[in-house]
Structures are given as C-alpha cells and as structure tokens.
Amino acid sequence: MPWFTQDFGNASSLHGPGRKAEQAIEDARETVARILNCHPGEIVFNGGGTEGDNHAIRGGAWHMRHAGHGAHLVSSPVEHSAVGETLVRLSEVQGFTHSLTPVDHYGRCTPDALLATCRSDTVLASFMLANNEVGSLQPVSELAGIAREQGILFHCDAVQAAGQLPLDVFELGVDLLSISGHKFYGPKGVGALYLRSGITLESNLTGGSHEDGRRAGTHNTPLIVGLARALELAEQEREEHVARFRRMRDHLIEQVMLRVPGAELSGHPVERLPGHASFVLDGIDSGTLLMHLDVNGVAASGGSACKTGNPEPSAVLLAMGYDERQATGGLRLTAGRSTSEDDIDYAVNVLASSVEKLRRLVVAT
Numbered sequence: 001m002p003w004f005t006q007d008f009g010n011a012s013s014l015h016g017p018g019r020k021a022e023q024a025i026e027d028a029r030e031t032v033a034r035i036l037n038c039h040p041g042e043i044v045f046n047g048g049g050t051e052g053d054n055h056a057i058r059g060g061a062w063h064m065r066h067a068g069h070g071a072h073l074v075s076s077p078v079e080h081s082a083v084g085e086t087l088v089r090l091s092e093v094q095g096f097t098h099s100l101t102p103v104d105h106y107g108r109c110t111p112d113a114l115l116a117t118c119r120s121d122t123v124l125a126s127f128m129l130a131n132n133e134v135g136s137l138q139p140v141s142e143l144a145g146i147a148r149e150q151g152i153l154f155h156c157d158a159v160q161a162a163g164q165l166p167l168d169v170f171e172l173g174v175d176l177l178s179i180s181g182h183k184f185y186g187p188k189g190v191g192a193l194y195l196r197s198g199i200t201l202e203s204n205l206t207g208g209s210h211e212d213g214r215r216a217g218t219h220n221t222p223l224i225v226g227l228a229r230a231l232e233l234a235e236q237e238r239e240e241h242v243a244r245f246r247r248m249r250d251h252l253i254e255q256v257m258l259r260v261p262g263a264e265l266s267g268h269p270v271e272r273l274p275g276h277a278s279f280v281l282d283g284i285d286s287g288t289l290l291m292h293l294d295v296n297g298v299a300a301s302g303g304s305a306c307k308t309g310n311p312e313p314s315a316v317l318l319a320m321g322y323d324e325r326q327a328t329g330g331l332r333l334t335a336g337r338s339t340s341e342d343d344i345d346y347a348v349n350v351l352a353s354s355v356e357k358l359r360r361l362v363v364a365t
Helices: 016-036 049-066 081-093 111-117 140-149 221-236 238-259 286-295 315-319 341-364
Strands: 043-046 072-075 097-100 122-128 153-157 176-180 191-195 263-265 276-281 330-334
Touching: 016 043, 016 221, 043 049, 049 081, 049 122, 049 153, 049 176, 049 191, 072 081, 081 097, 081 122, 111 122, 111 140, 122 140, 140 153, 221 238, 238 263, 238 276, 238 341, 286 330, 286 341
Parallel strands: 072 097, 072 122, 122 153, 153 176
Antiparallel strands: 043 191, 176 191, 263 276, 276 330
C-alpha cells in the first residue's frame, strides 16, 4: 500500500524517491529469484502471463532466427491462447513455421512425441506446466531434456501452476518460464519471466532501457512489490494449502461423478492441479449451464476463463479426442483458499439440478 499512497518515485530516476522505489523492485526481484531458484538478474518483470509468453516466444524466435539457427517453433494444441495465437501470428505474418505435438486423451505430451515433432531448424519449444482448462500436468522436465539435447530453447508457461506446484527452474530444466501475479492471490496485471543467464531475448517493447533493456516501460512498483510478497506467502504456505485443495478437489470430483449422470472427468486423474476439477457433460451446452450456475451463485467456467462465452467447442477437448458435441460441454470448477466443504456440496447440488433441468428441456424440444 505505501507504493500506492505515499511513495511515488519512478524507479528509473536518480533522486531519493526513485532510488527507494528501485530498491523495492530489486528486493522483489531477489524474492522471486529465491523461490524460482535462480539469480535475480534472470528475472524480468512484466505486465502478466500473456506478455511473458509473448516475450519468451517472440523474443526467443526472433533472436534465434537472426543468429541463423532456424525459424521452426514447436508447441502443443492444448496451450493457452497467449502461446497458441502467438505461434499463429509468427507463422502467418513474420515468416516462421510451427508444428503442434499431439497429446493423449489426458492432454499430455510424451518426450517421444516431442522428439518426433522437432526438425533440424527447430529453435524454440513452448509447453505449459499445468493446463488451465483440464488441469493436467505436463512432464516438463522430460520435455525440456529433449529440447536441450536438440539445442532448442524451451519455454514453460507456468502461470496456472504458480503457488500450487514447486517452480524450481533448475529442476525443471527450462530456459524461460512465465508466471502471473493473480494466480497466487497477487495483483492482476503484473507478471515475471525467468530468462536463463546467457540467453538473449529481443524485447517486445522498444523505448527505454528498463529491466536491463529487456522490457521497456516505467516499472509498476506497487504491483511488482505485491507480486513478490504474494509469491512468497504462497510458497511459505503451499504445502498446507495444497493438501487442503486436494481434499476439496477430490470431494468435488467424487460428488459430481456420483450426482451428475453422464459426467466424465477430463484431464489426468492423478497428475493434475491440486485444486482443479474439470468435466465433460455430454449433451449439455456449457454456455447455458454457466448461466444457470451463475444465477445460483456458483462461479464456473466452460474451459479457459479467457474463453468464457465462446460458443465454439473447446479446442483443448478436441485435441484430447473428444468429438464436437462433447467438446461443447466442458466444465471447470476450482477450489481456493476460501472454499469450504459446504461450498463444494452447494455447488454440486446446483450443478446436478441445473443439468437435470437442461436435459429435460432438450427432451421437451
């Protein structure tokens, strides 16, 4: 709060208030670096997960092509649109090519599948640690090992995983990793990108020499301080909260499967985010279902929160082998710090009632 209300110095200024803000940012950088097990100089603050994904992919691709290493990019069909749309844009407008590594029915890639997708001119691979829509965890350390053997930069979108899974970049073996503050109860509109020492990224933004020339633009001191403190608290309390999240999630899954006929758990049954439950409800339009749930006080998603309201079938579910009818019936529910078992039971009651009403309407028409 002090950085919002009384300390207004620009961290790039040489005067006293500016130096004070700069110190706060460097303290935040050290905190994030300690939790990610990297050097503070390897942390770049930015405007959130989308910007971090864009910077990693665009900046890495531009640099590798300029250095003469090639222009082929690799990812999966279940990535967040911040990754998927960036690959499409680079391919359609800027002369790159990209390939998608197929996933299994759980939405996971195998190292062999990645190796088969790579080519001699592949320069960058981008795979998320945890899927935002179905919760499945990717074997990132194994995938990163394949990329490293092939001399390919490896970016990991860890936005959904931050605060719930350990993010030791050394153990993961990644070159680049993106996080976003709001996923671990920090401020919205701020994120951080890990950039392994020795790797050069072209900046997405041209202008000043902020962040050692890697991200132009005046630092948002309050949000950066808030991100670091939230990540620190999330890490300190992670084991306690994750154990509770798992209990809530497992209770939620058990009750939905028991109470909602035809519900199918989507994503991996074990290798998934601790607080994440996702389902395919055959014959149910998720957009209509979400409205019923919302009216009754249950906040849910038909897939990615960024796609809520989109009537198209889920691209993630289609890539996992579901047909179009099934892929329009995806549902995502998550447990957080304030979720109680009573909340779970209430949500399941509302869901079961809503699904029953919608199916009766379909039969009636």
